Amino acid sequence: MTYDNAITALADxxxxxxxxxxxxxxxxxxxLAQGQPVSRPAVSQHLKVLVGARLVKATPQGTRRIYALDPTGLIAxxxxxxxxxxxxxxxxAAEVRRQSAN
Amino acid sequence: MLDSIVKTIDVPCSQKRAFEIFVDMASWWPLDKRSMSLMQAGAPAKSLSVDAREGRRIVELAADDVEHHWGTFRVFDPHAHLQLDFHMGLPADQTGQVDVSFTPIDAGTTRVELVHSNWEGYGDMAEMMLNGYGGSWDMLFGEHFAAACAG
Known part of the structure; x- marks a missing residue:
């Protein structure tokens, strides 16, 4: 289920x-690897999970792939x-109605 | 980047009264449905303490006597406008903003609009919900996702 993946993916x-x-x-x-204290293959692995959970999507740009947030996984x-x-x-609203009735 | 959550309701009272009742959150907040205590201590919170002034806090006292800082009033403009940093038990640096405006429609009706923005910063809330809700997860989301999957 999509929401289960999204929640689990973000728990790390x-x-x-x-x-x-x-x-x-x-x-x-x-x-991304430049800004994180983890190796490039590790970043790729995390991205794979995030893409699978539909939290992140990849767009080809020349020979590279640019990763961005995919709002789909945030639906949950x-x-x-x-x-x-x-x-x-x-x-x-119920409290307002209760007080207005008094 | 992501759309804010926007809720609008009309309440049957003056703007002044709508504002006053709103900031008296302890009188109406459904602690039996929505509290940190429910998720972490398994029982509704004992109380909610609301110091309704700019720069002051909303603090929940949980069933296990742990205090959870929910948020801080950033704008306090009676009787028209409120703004809160709202993180509900998460670290205060992971905060969303809740903006509430009170607009008179007529002498006895006020429109209350609540906008919750920057909520995508709640990375830890996802984890908290997973740990806290466990089995009731399906109950919380089942309806929504059943509908989404059917579509």
């Missing part, structure tokens, strides 16, 4: 660091927060 701190670096700007594997987090605010604002 190094992978999350790669993900966050791509949130700042799209980059190639070489660019968004759905969670969407419901979070539905629940809380629902409770707020």
């Amino acid at each position: 701190p190094t992978r999350r660091a790669v993900f966050e670096a791509l949130a700042v700007k799209p980059q190639s594997v070489a660019d 987090l968004r759905a969670y927060l969407d419901r979070f605010w539905d629940d809380t604002l629902g409770a707020y």
Whole structure:
């Protein structure tokens, strides 16, 4: 399931660091490896997992591939927060109605 | 880069009252549904402490007496506008912003708009949800994803 992969993929701190670096700007594997305390093959491996979880997508640019965030995998987090605010604002509106009735 | 979450509701009271009730969060926040305590201590939080002033905090007291710092008021402009750094138990540097505006529609109706932005910075929340919710994960997301998969 997509959401399960997304959550699991982000549970790893190094992978999350790669993900966050791509949130700042799209980059190639070489660019990413420069900014991370891990080897280039390790970065490639993390990217593979992130792409599999649909958190990151690759776009060919000449001979390189540029990696960027893919919002698809963030749907789970968004759905969670969407419901979070539905629940809380629902409770707020109920309290306003309760106080207005008094 | 990602779209903010935007929620708009109309409440049947004046702008002043809508604002006052909102910042009195302890009176309405559903701790039995949404609290750190629920995820980490397995029971609703004991209380929510809201110091409703600029620069001051919202702190939850969990069932196991652990305090969770939820957020900090960054803009406090009665009775029109609030802005919070909102991280709900995550480290304060991993914060999203919650912006709430109160607009009078007429004497007895106020439109409340809540915008939650920068939430994609919540990398750790994904981990927290995984650890905290465990078996109830399907219940939380099942409906949404069942619909998405059916489409």
